[in-house]
Amino acid sequence: MPRPGRAAAAGPSRSTLLARTLVALALFVGYHLLAPLILAALVALDLLLLRGSQPFALTSLGAYAGSVAMASSLVRVVYLTRSATQDPADLPGLPLTRAAQPELWHRVEELARSARTAPPAEIRLFSDVNAMVTEDARLLGLRRGTRRLYVGTPFLLGLTEPELDAVLGHELGHYANGDTRLAVTVWAGRAALERTVRTLNARAAAHRAGETAEAEAKAARRRARGKPEPVTVRVSRGPDHSLNVVYTAYAKLCLRCTEGVSRRQEHAADLVAVKVAGRRTAASALSRLTVLSIATDVYLTSYPAMGWDSATGWGTAFLPPPGQFHGGLALLLADGARMRELEEAAPRLPEPHRSPYDAHPPLAERVAAVEALPDDGRRAAGAGPAIGLLRDPHTVLAALEEAELGPDARTARRVPWHELPYWSQRAAHARTAEPLLRATAEAAAARGVPLGGPADLATLLDLVDAGMQPEIAALLPKSAAAERSTGRAAAEFARTALRSHLRALAVVALADTGHIRWELSWSGAPVRQFAAEGLAGALEAALDAAIAHPPATAPLRALFQPAAPPQGAVPTTTIRRLP
């Protein structure tokens, strides 16, 4: 049972709270006045200049242009982006309809009832490590709009059903706690302010990035013409930056003034979570969030996208089976060694995804506050993962995957998890080797040597034996440093390039003949490479011989001779490929 008295005793008294809430309200009303005020100031400035002594001086014209730029940027960010996010097509995730998921809806409605608030009108599934309830604020949040509940797949896969209840109870609790209606307004207004600051930040950063790129391009053009680089590289900041400064300052002011209120609201929402799910379940749900969040980060950076290359897009990509792009997280969470590793690492890491504008107190503090409540006698129920609430979860996850990855992902090849490392590693090496095969074909064509079929390692080695190594190396793509070099240094750069491409080509051939294999591991490095003992050293030595002057291809050819698969092989290297 929640104890409002206890919470109040921990926080400020009721009357000061009311005063603070009113201050907060004033600040959020101020936020809505900020944009008109800036616009008015700009108009006033222009009028002042127009009526001044030199209305058409160069500086005045500049000021008019600047004020128009600033005003248009302001209107776009503050008034136009708001309507954009309300476009239902732009909402993140996948809607879960009542007809398709009656159990989930039933559960949520039950939770809303015990939290004493209205149930959401829409439930959406998305892939963030998050769950949230949003409400389109109308009339500064005084009137209720559409309420939406978002549930992240990591929560469904990583929390038990009662733990999910606690998390959802917390989110619903934001709209239900016994506070005044004004507090709800404050909470809703925060979202608008946060969104504005975020948009302005992004726009200012994009502007800056563009300007920097332009300055660099200019410097590069000057270098190309043999002129010295410009002494001062001035990057102008654009109207978004100034607006960003104003809004960020205002947001900081608001957050500072409302910190107490926000913290109390979070605590009150935690109390709702305790009420619907029990003290132990709520505490265990909260304390699992950090590990779950890190696990999801590890999973997403190293596993499902290992076969995807940003340079080539989806064309040659490999993905896990449908529904497994997000669903595979369950496999990582089921790995005991990985979870022990993460649980040990978690306390040392800063809490992930914490923005400076986040109202939540640190998780550890919240867990402690919940655990300090008197025992309510409810046990932490050890039910299965919350994904059990979904009907036909595989289809749902496959649909979510399609919605999030976009239609292009359909062209990717789906392979089982245990084959994914092989296909992605082979594809990555083949991509690296590709220019070498092209260079081989070109060099052969230039000499008029007929190739019986497409160029491969064997034909390349034959050409190297025929003394065509320098010609082939010269046709490989060159780095900037290689372009600048001359004489022997240029030849050495070509040799380095040839070696690294040849290495990739040899690895592909070794993989095809079963000398090298890659295995998936849910703990430690995601991909482990297995090869016969001594193969790695022999490969490096053979590559050195192949690029030497004069070249020797025999050691490299010898590597492929006994095509015995590596039995009882030892892992020689581990590869960590991050997208």
Add this chain to the structure above:
Amino acid sequence: MNTVVYIAGACLLVYAAVTIPRNAKKARAKRAQAKAAMPVKIDAAAYGLVPAAQVDTARPGPDPEADAAVAAARAGDWRHPAAYLADAGNDWDLRWYRVGHLVRAAADDDAWLTAWRTERPGDPAAALIHADALVQLAGKVRGAQGGARTTAEQFEGFHRLLGQALPACQEAARLAPYDPSPWVAQITIAYGLGWSHDDFRQLWAEITARDPYHFGAHVSALQYWCEKWRGSSALMFDFAERAASSAPRGSLLPVLRLYATFEHVLKQTDDSFYEDPYVSAAVDAVLDAVDLAPAGHHRLPTVRHLLANAAYRTGRYAEAAEQFREIGGYAGGVPWMYFTSPLKQFVHVRTHTFNEWEKAGRPAAPPRVAL
């Protein structure tokens, strides 16, 4: 309407309060920058100096003999360079100095060297040039940037070539057991591949056993003991001090102190270390050494560049001016080579030296009491 005007006025005031100080600060910084960048001009001819436009940044001083040998090598003739090298005789540092010239040619194009090695297999001089050219080539492939601005490709080529250079050096050493040069060439490999201090001391023992006061070896070893390679400021000064103080009278090794000082100040935020009495004593010692060295000594120009810079930094403008006069129209030496534009740096220091010397009333350099 009044309220709007008030609000607008208030906004303007806030805007002005933010922008005016910022713009003023920017303008101040810009003026200071412009002032610092403004060239101070002197009339080079009036002081008997070579005008900036005619200064040669490729070498520290004139050496027509070396130029002729290098030109012959570039033209594909190996006999002339071989004779030039053999002419150095048992002056190991002179031999190493000449190797340096020939190696620069061999690192660009080794056709002449290949011809030499084919016609005279087992020639120790050819083996030495071949080995040191690989070291030079490794440095060229790596580039002169710091580690963060060097690509993986550059490092790969660097390490591969140094890996080839080591056996080549060992072969050259086998062919010429008394020549320290193949060992001196390994110093660069040592700092490039990060040899341990013990391994390096072993290498150093091989060198000093063959020539204890080898100038080129000491300059190269100083790099090993630098903070940026494998040592530290303390180890570098320690090495420089031991070498400078144990060198016989007339040796140019005391300049190591100035080289170490320059390397040390590069890592500092200001030049205040030059005020240390250590530096001024070191400048005195080098002035003595330069006076004692025979005219036309092959290392004199190298020493003068460091000496001129140190004398200027320690406020001894008369001595600095004297060195700049001796240097003439060459800027291809340390410390200038450490800067993006060696010519600019050289001319900058030279100009300020003569300006200050003029301001001080053109004093003559005080006589060297040590002589």
